[in-house]
Amino acid sequence: MNYANLTKIATTALKRNKFRAILTMLGIIIGVGSVIAMLSIGESSKQSIREEMSDMGTNMIFVMPGQQRRGGVMMGNSNTKTLTLKDIEALRKEAKNITEVSPQVSTSGQAVNGNNNWPTTIYGVDAPYLDIRKYELEDGRIFTDKEIKSLAKVCIVGQTVVENVFNDNVDPIGQTIRFGGIPLKVIGVLKEKGENGMGMDQDDMILAPYTSVQRRMLAITHIQSIYASAVSEEQSDAAIEEIETILRRQHKLKEGDDDDFQVRSQAEMVEMVSSVTDMLTLLLGAVAGISLLVGGIGIMNIMFVSVTERTKEIGLRMSVGGRGFDIMMQFLIEAVMLSILGGIIGIIFGTALSYLASFALDMPFVVDTQAVGLSFLVCSVIGIFFGWYPARKAANLDPIDAVRHE
């Protein structure tokens, strides 16, 4: 008996019972389909988050005041006054692994222009801030050093603010916005940036010289956070270390003292988010894998029924010369064909599902080819594993008992 013949026999048997074959495959289809969909969706959401985050600049490093508690819970908040403009100066002078530095102070309030009124946040920053955070100007200009030194009442506005504060067809440049009772002249408009990975509107903001926000609005001398650009993404870690060393010296911390600030890099955040999505993907994949296992048990179940039901057929095949091995291979091939066919349909189904999901969630469409290959392998193994026992049962039947079976 050669394998071509056995395969033909198995195919005929499956064709004769199409409906049952499909029902049997359903478990595998759903199992493989959900594994593929989960892994693909996981991969694509990871990519989409990565993209979003690199939009924010992968070289970006930020420093927050406050300590990091044991166990990683962040304690920092804007009331901690450990960061100062002296720190910025020191970083600017000494740090070799960073290219640009900007302080940031912020406060929320109403932006008012004429009858229009919009709740937003104003960020007090230095000129390099735009580069660091990958903002671009659509129109107008950035603050001059002179404006910063003189606490100038000027600002740059994001698109959301433009839409809500200015009437249509009005050029915002040169207009005045009142924020916290202080009139600010608009000198620039930011390009639209859209939502970030967490769904926050990155266009709902006003930028102003940090000196103006610090003194005129908040009446503080410290700064709330520091943004910097590492020379490159690869040098992020070196930059973090450098910043830590400089700030510890600035803050006169002794050896053994905890940092009174925290330095984070965007690269680190990307890693962190990636590892979280990886874990989620793995978890979902595992759950889907269990349904694949259930599908395999379904195949075993049906193969048992099939062997019992076709005892007479088995007897007949034996009586015309089928050996136990031939019979076993017939059922084994049948089981493997069921699971592989189910697997193929499952892969198509899962891919379609992840396509729909990427479409609905506005994420890149990724086919996890590794998952596809793996599913294929797993399906064959499942077919052999769960088909083995029923097939052996068939092979061990006694020819005369089988052919007499009613």
Place this chain on the structure above:
Amino acid sequence: MSKAIIKVSELRKDYHVGEMTVHALRGVDMEIYEGDFAAIMGTSGSGKSTMLNILGCLDKPTYGEYQLDGVNMGTMNKNQLAGLRNNKLGFIFQSYNLLPRTTALENVELPLFYNSKVKTKERKERAMHALEQVGLADRMDHMPNQLSGGQQQRVAIARSLVNDPVVILADEATGNLDTRTSYEIMELFQRLNDNGKTIVFVTHESDIARFMKRNIVFRDGRIQKESAVSDRFNATQLIEALPVDEDYES
């Protein structure tokens, strides 16, 4: 007579059912010759089927020797027995035993599927030829449920012929058929035998046994009587003699 194809001696078969032992065969000596057409007769339960199953290598005797075409069966393992069934034997059952939802041609091809020496083209040709021999060439694409009982048994006969066996073993092959169809089947068997096929035919009907050359009567697991058939029926003549009103569709 000529060369013995089947030779059994002191053949015994016991079945154990619970505490009880059934002696289905109690020591049978028998020979079947090349070109033979032997009926194994006897009442129900006399051991005919048990005998035929052993001859067909489907079952093993409890005791005794069996030689088929010069091969001693006692020394054969399961796979070798399967090979013998495939190469040397053709088995026909009372209830036809065709694969359901499988065409006549594919049913006839079945034994050749298990012979790796036979390639697809040859397999189809030989199956076709066997169907021609039983007069069903035009029904090759029919499923068993589209065929009459007589036609189904013809397909089964074609299946037993397809591997060109040294002996055909039939167990009550006409048991499910009406008189006319039975005679037609016997006509086919007689023709096959005339062309040189060796046939062992189990039946409990004495009129069917009269189509054969030789009768071996079993009783209680032993051979009671062995005799040549003196006034042998000719199936073709008998069919012609059947009353016309019985001449319904075959």
